[in-house]
Amino acid sequence: xxxxxxxxxxxxxxxxxxxxxxxxxxxxxxxxxxxxxxxxxxxxxxxxxxxxxxxxxxxxxxxxxxxxxxxxxxxxxxxxxxxxxxxxxxxxxxxxx
Numbered sequence: 068x069x070x071x072x073x074x075x076x077x078x079x080x081x082x083x084x085x086x087x088x089x090x091x092x093x094x095x096x097x098x099x100x101x102x103x104x105x106x107x108x109x110x111x112x113x114x115x116x117x118x119x120x121x122x123x124x125x126x127x128x129x130x131x132x133x134x135x136x137x138x139x140x141x142x143x144x145x146x147x148x149x150x151x152x153x154x155x156x157x158x159x160x161x162x163x164x
Contacts, residue, residue: 068102068103068104068105068132068135068136068139069088069091069095069102069103069104070101070102070127070132071092071095071096071100071101071102071103072101072126074088074089074091074092091103095117098117098119099119099120100117100118100119101118101119101120101121101127102117102118102127102132102135103115103116103117103118104116104117104118104135104136104138104139105139106139106142106143106146107143108143108144108146108147113143113146113147113150114146116135116138116139116142118135
């Protein structure tokens with residue numbers, strides 16, 4: 068998970084990721100995003116979910132972030148299930164033709 072306001076700290080902790088993190092920061096600022104949550108399953112990146120500023124203007128709390136992480140984990144499983152279903156259908160269709 069990338070929180071735009073924490074990127075500078077992340078760069079200090081992981082200088083080898085400086086270019087990637089700074090690139091992420093530029094994109095997040097351009098799109099007015101606050102949080103970018105990767106969708107991963109089994110070490111494979113399936114996508115990402117991005118969140119802008121909260122409508123009430125408040126910052127995201129640690130509870131909000133925990134909820135978003137849980138949401139992303141569930142969404143990752145759902146996406147993987149859809150991909151498996153589609154692959155199974157393709158296999159069946161190819162086997163029948």
